Amino acid sequence: MDQDTAGKLRGMMRRCTIRSVRDDGEMQTCSVEVAAGVWRDEVEVIMPYGFAAHVPPDGALGIVLTIGGDEGDLIVLPIANPSNRMGGLQEGEVGLYNKHGDKLVLTAGGDLDIKTGASVTVTSPAGVSVEGDALSLKAGSGKLE
Numbered sequence: 001m002d003q004d005t006a007g008k009l010r011g012m013m014r015r016c017t018i019r020s021v022r023d024d025g026e027m028q029t030c031s032v033e034v035a036a037g038v039w040r041d042e043v044e045v046i047m048p049y050g051f052a053a054h055v056p057p058d059g060a061l062g063i064v065l066t067i068g069g070d071e072g073d074l075i076v077l078p079i080a081n082p083s084n085r086m087g088g089l090q091e092g093e094v095g096l097y098n099k100h101g102d103k104l105v106l107t108a109g110g111d112l113d114i115k116t117g118a119s120v121t122v123t124s125p126a127g128v129s130v131e132g133d134a135l136s137l138k139a140g141s142g143k144l145e
Contacts, residue, residue, distance in 0.1 A: 012069055018060035018079055021045075028054070032064055032076060040064075043074045056099050059083040 001009075016032040019039070028045040043064065047053070060081040067073040086097040092108030102116040114120065122128055 008069065012066045014064050016062050016064040016076065018055060018062055018076070021055050021060075023054045030055070030076065030079075032062065032074070034064055034074075040071075040074055043076050045076045045079060047078060055079045056081055056084060 014034050016034050018030050018032060020031040020041075022029045022042075028047065029042045030045055031039055031041045032043050033039050045055070045062075058081075060079050062076040062079045064074050064076050067075060081099075084097075084099040086095050086103055089095055089105070090108055094106045095103055096105075097103040100117060102118070103114075105113045107113060
């Protein structure tokens with residue numbers, strides 16, 4: 001590959017720093033720093049189907065792609081935020097988390113672990129069904145309502 005082609009390919013993909021996330025339209029957008037002091041605004045953030053997150057911009061990182069090599073047509077791939085990343089998963093586990101430490105983990109053994117500092121609400125107009133060999137309920141006040 002010649003230097004010119006390699007340079008063009010490198011220019012199409014860059015690391016970026018995220019700022020000013022907007023999540024009020026059909027697509028989430030943000031401002032990204034693509035090079036020292038070079039910012040692009042209203043860049044679309046691509047999210048996997050079925051997943052949504054309002055990414056905290058403090059320290060968030062992404063990969064920005066120029067579509068067709070056009071600097072005016074940018075997208076950001078799913079964003080990482082190392083300062084808020086949930087770690088410590090075992091092989092085969094999957095987690096969903098927020099920056100406050102609340103999390104949902106599908107364990108490799110088949111359990112679902114949920115940890116939250118607030119309440120858990122289930123809403124279903126068709127009802128709620130729980131099946132299992134055992135059921136254990138605890139309430140902080142000692143009462144079940």
